Amino acid sequence: xxxxxxxxxGKVYRLGAVEVPALxxxxxxxxxxxxTVISGPSxxxxxxxxxxxxxxxxxxxxxxxxxxxxxxxxxxxxLSDFRARHIGFIFQSFNLIxxxxxxxxxxxxxxxxxxxxxxxRRRVQALLEAVGLESRRNNLPAQLSGGQRQRVAIARAxxxxxxxxxxxxxxxxxxxxxxAEIIALMRRMQREQDVSFVFSSHDPQVHAEADDVxxxxxxxIVGVELKREVAREVVREGALEVQGERS
Amino acid sequence: MNTxxxxxxxxxRNRRRSLTTxxxxxxxxxxxxxxxxxxxxxxxGTQTGFVQQTGHLQIQRKGYFLDGGDNxxxxxxxxxxxxxxxxxxxxxxxxxxxxxxxxLQLGGIAGNxxxxxxxxVMATGLIPEDRNRMLExxxxxxxxxxxxxxxxxxxxxxxxxxxxxxxKLKLCALLESADCVPVGQPAAGEGAGVPxxxxxxxxxxxxxxxxxxxxxxxxxxxxxxxxxxxxxxxVIKASNMxxxxxxxxxxxxxxxxxxxxxxxxxxxxxxAILIQLRHTEQxxxxxxxxxxxxAESGQEGLEVLDFDTLNPTYRQTNEFxxxxxxxxxxxxxxxVLFTIGNTMSTAVVERTAEIGTLRxxxxxxxxxxxxxxxxxxxxxxxxxxxxxxxxxxxxxxINHSGWSWTPPGYAYAYLILVRVGxxxxxxxxxxxxxxxxxxxxxxxxxxxxxxWVIVDALRHA
Ligand SMILES: Nc1ncnc2c1ncn2[C@@H]1O[C@H](COP(=O)(O)OP(=O)(O)OP(=O)(O)O)[C@@H](O)[C@H]1O
Ligand SMILES: [Mg+2]
Numbered sequence: 001x002x003x004x005x006x007x008x009x010g011k012v013y014r015l016g017a018v019e020v021p022a023l024x025x026x027x028x029x030x031x032x033x034x035x036t037v038i039s040g041p042s043x044x045x046x047x048x049x050x051x052x053x054x055x056x057x058x059x060x061x062x063x064x065x066x067x068x069x070x071x072x073x074x075x076x077x078x079l080s081d082f083r084a085r086h087i088g089f090i091f092q093s094f095n096l097i098x099x100x101x102x103x104x105x106x107x108x109x110x111x112x113x114x115x116x117x118x119x120x121r122r123r124v125q126a127l128l129e130a131v132g133l134e135s136r137r138n139n140l141p142a143q144l145s146g147g148q149r150q151r152v153a154i155a156r157a158x159x160x161x162x163x164x165x166x167x168x169x170x171x172x173x174x175x176x177x178x179x180a181e182i183i184a185l186m187r188r189m190q191r192e193q194d195v196s197f198v199f200s201s202h203d204p205q206v207h208a209e210a211d212d213v214x215x216x217x218x219x220x221i222v223g224v225e226l227k228r229e230v231a232r233e234v235v236r237e238g239a240l241e242v243q244g245e246r247s
Numbered sequence: 248m249n250t251x252x253x254x255x256x257x258x259x260r261n262r263r264r265s266l267t268t269x270x271x272x273x274x275x276x277x278x279x280x281x282x283x284x285x286x287x288x289x290x291x292g293t294q295t296g297f298v299q300q301t302g303h304l305q306i307q308r309k310g311y312f313l314d315g316g317d318n319x320x321x322x323x324x325x326x327x328x329x330x331x332x333x334x335x336x337x338x339x340x341x342x343x344x345x346x347x348x349x350x351l352q353l354g355g356i357a358g359n360x361x362x363x364x365x366x367x368v369m370a371t372g373l374i375p376e377d378r379n380r381m382l383e384x385x386x387x388x389x390x391x392x393x394x395x396x397x398x399x400x401x402x403x404x405x406x407x408x409x410x411x412x413x414x415k416l417k418l419c420a421l422l423e424s425a426d427c428v429p430v431g432q433p434a435a436g437e438g439a440g441v442p443x444x445x446x447x448x449x450x451x452x453x454x455x456x457x458x459x460x461x462x463x464x465x466x467x468x469x470x471x472x473x474x475x476x477x478x479x480x481x482v483i484k485a486s487n488m489x490x491x492x493x494x495x496x497x498x499x500x501x502x503x504x505x506x507x508x509x510x511x512x513x514x515x516x517x518x519a520i521l522i523q524l525r526h527t528e529q530x531x532x533x534x535x536x537x538x539x540x541x542a543e544s545g546q547e548g549l550e551v552l553d554f555d556t557l558n559p560t561y562r563q564t565n566e567f568x569x570x571x572x573x574x575x576x577x578x579x580x581x582x583v584l585f586t587i588g589n590t591m592s593t594a595v596v597e598r599t600a601e602i603g604t605l606r607x608x609x610x611x612x613x614x615x616x617x618x619x620x621x622x623x624x625x626x627x628x629x630x631x632x633x634x635x636x637x638x639x640x641x642x643x644x645i646n647h648s649g650w651s652w653t654p655p656g657y658a659y660a661y662l663i664l665v666r667v668g669x670x671x672x673x674x675x676x677x678x679x680x681x682x683x684x685x686x687x688x689x690x691x692x693x694x695x696x697x698x699w700v701i702v703d704a705l706r707h708a
C-alpha cells in the first residue's frame with residue numbers, strides 16, 4: 001500500500017468566468033519511506049498538489065487515496081482526525097503557534113491525537129534533542145531564528161509519528177546554508193523515523209537529496225526520476241505510474 | 248495544553264486589546280449592578296415599609312378593599328377573635344406567622360372645637376404592641392424609617408395624628424412650627440368655642456375630661472346604627488407620615504377606643520385582620536392555608552388580600568423600576584455585545600493563518616469554534632469578576648456617602664443606597680447575562696473562523 005496514490009486528479013481555480021487549470025490529470029503513487037521532491041517552476045501547481053495530498057483541499061476530478069483511505073468521501077471531522085493521525089505539515093512560513101513555546105508547539109499535535117501526558121513528554125523531549133533545540137525549549141517562536149523555527153516545525157510535523165510528512169517549500173524563507181541544514185535535517189529525520197516525506201521545491205540543488213523527484217509544469221507531471229535501489233524495486237513493481245511524461 | 252490554555256495565552260498576547268474589552272465590560276456591568284442595586288434598594292425598601300404597615304396578607308370582608316372605604320360598619324368582621332385564635336393556633340400557619348392582629352378603620356371628623364377648627368380624618372384602631380412588633384420586620388436588612396407607636400402603655404383615649412392633621416387642628420404644642428397660631432388666639436374670622444350641638448353630644452358620651460387641654464380633640468363618627476357619636480381624645484404625638492396625602496388625614500388610636508366609637512356597647516367588630524409572615528416568599532403557602540381555615544371557620548364572605556394588592560404603588564414602582572432596569576440592561580448589553588464582537592472579529596482576522604495551520608494539523612471546526620468561544624468566555628469571566636468587585640466597591644462608596652433625596656410626594660428625604668452585595672439574584676443574573684452576551688458576541692466570529700477554507704486561510708501566512 002502506498003502512502004499516497006492519485007488517479008487522474010485535476011484541479012481548476014475559477015476566477016469569475018476565467019478557469020485556471022492548476023492541475024490536470026495527475027496520476028502518481030508516492031512510495032513508502034522515501035524522500036520525494038515535487039519540482040517545478042513557480043505557478044506550476046506544487047502547492048496545489050501538496051494541498052490535495054494533505055487532505056486540506058479537494059480535487060475537481062479524480063481520486064486520492066492517503067494511507068489506503070479514499071479521503072474525498074470523508075466528512076470534515078473525520079478528515080480532521082485523519083490528518084491529525086496520519087499527516088504532518090511543514091510550512092514555508094513555519095506557521096508555529098505564536099503564543100506557544102517551542103516545546104508546546106511540538107506538543108500540540110500530540111494533544112490533538114489525544115496522546116497521554118507521559119508519552120507526550122517523552123516524545124517532545126526526544127524530538128527537541130533530535131532537532132538540536134533542547135536549550136530553546138521555552139522560547140516563543142518570536143524568540144527563535146528562522147532556521148530554529150523550521151526545526152521546531154519539523155519536530156512538530158513528526159510528533160505524532162505520521163506516515164506522511166508534507167513540506168511546501170520549507171527552505172524558501174531561509175538563507176541557502178540554513179536551507180541546506182534544514183534539508184539535511186529533514187533527510188535524517190525521514191530516515192530515522194521511516195516516514196514518507198513529500199516536499200516541493202524549485203531549487204535544483206535539493207533534488208540531489210531526494211530519492212524520487214517528480215517534475216511538474218503547468219499542472220502536469222512532466223517527468224519522474226527514481227533514484228537508488230528503491231527505484232528498481234518500484235519500477236519492477238510498476239508502482240509509480242507516470243502520465244503525461246515528456247521527459 | 249488544552250483549548251482553555253491556548254485561549255488564555257492568546258488573551259495575554261493581546262493584552263491591550265483584552266484590557267480595553269474588559270474595561271467596556273466592567274463599566275457596563277458596574278452600571279447595571281449599581282442601577283440594579285438602586286432599584287433593589289427601592290423595591291425592598293418599599294416592600295419592607297408596606298409589610299411593616301399592612302402586613303403580608305389581610306383578611307377582609309369581600310368588597311371592603313374596593314368599596315368599603317370608611318364605612319366600617321357595612322364590612323365588619325364579627326367574631327374576629329375566634330378567627331384570630333384559630334389562625335394563631337393552627338400548626339401549619341403558626342410557624343409562618345410573625346403576628347396576626349385586628350384593625351378597625353374608620354372615617355370621621357376630628358375637631359379642636361375650642362379652636363374652631365375641624366377636619367376629616369382616616370383613623371385606624373389598632374393594638375399598638377402588635378403594630379410595633381410588625382414594624383420590626385426587616386427581612387431584607389434595609390434601612391427602616393419606622394418609628395414605634397408611642398401608644399403602648401398610653402391611656403385609652405390617646406391618639407396619634409399626622410403632622411398635617413395636627414397643623415390643621417392647631418395643635419401647636421405638637422408642632423415645632425413658628426407660624427402655628429395656638430388655640431385661644433383664633434385667627435381673624437374664625438369662630439371660637441365648641442358648637443352647642445357637638446358639646447351636647449360630647450356630654451352624652453359621658454366625657455368628663457376638660458377640653459381646655461391644648462392637645463385634646465373631639466372625634467365625631469357615625470356608629471354602626473347610623474347615629475353620630477363623639478369621643479374626646481388626647482393627641483399625644485404628631486408624626487410625619489412621609490407621604491403628604493396620608494400625613495393630612497392620619498390618626499391612630501387603641502382598637503378598643505375605635506370600637507367604642509363605632510359599636511358602642513354592641514359586640515365589637517374589625518375591618519381587617521393583618522397577617523405578617525416571617526418571609527414574603529411564604530405568601531402562597533400562607534394564603535392557601537388561610538383559605539382552608541376560613542372555610543373551616545364557617546366565616547362567610549371573607550377574602551384574603553396580599554400586600555401587593557393592598558398597596559398598588561408597590562406594584563407600580565416595581566413595574567417602573569423593572570422597565571427602567573430592562574432598558575438600561577438592554578442598552579449596555581448591546582454595547583458590550585458589539586465591543587466583544589469587534590474584539591473577537593479582529594482576533595479572527597489577525598489569526599487567519601494560525602486558524603488554517605491548526606485546521607491542517609487536524610483541529611476540527613468545532614475546535615476552532617471552541618477556541619474563540621473559550622477566549623470570549625475567559626474575558627467574560629474576568630470581566631464579570633472585576634465588574635462585580637468594582638460594583639461592590641462603588642456601592643460601598645455610595646452607601647457611605649450620605650447622599651439623600653426626597654421622592655416625589657414624600658415629606659422627608661431618603662438616603663440613596665444601593666443593594667448590590669445583598670441582592671444575589673441581581674448579581675447572579677447580571678453575571679450570567681454578561682457572560683451570555685460575551686459568548687453570543689463571540690459566536691459569529693468563532694463560527695466564521697471555523698468555516699474558513701483551510702487553504703485560503705493558509706495563504707494569509
Ligand atoms: N486560490 C487561487 N485562485 C486562483 N488561482 C490559483 C489559486 N491558487 C493557485 N492558483 C493558480 O494555480 C496555479 C498553481 O498554483 P500553485 O500555488 O499550486 O503553484 P506553485 O507551484 O506552488 O507556485 P510557487 O512556486 O510560486 O509557490 C497557478 O497558476 C496559480 O495562479
Ligand atoms: Mg507554492
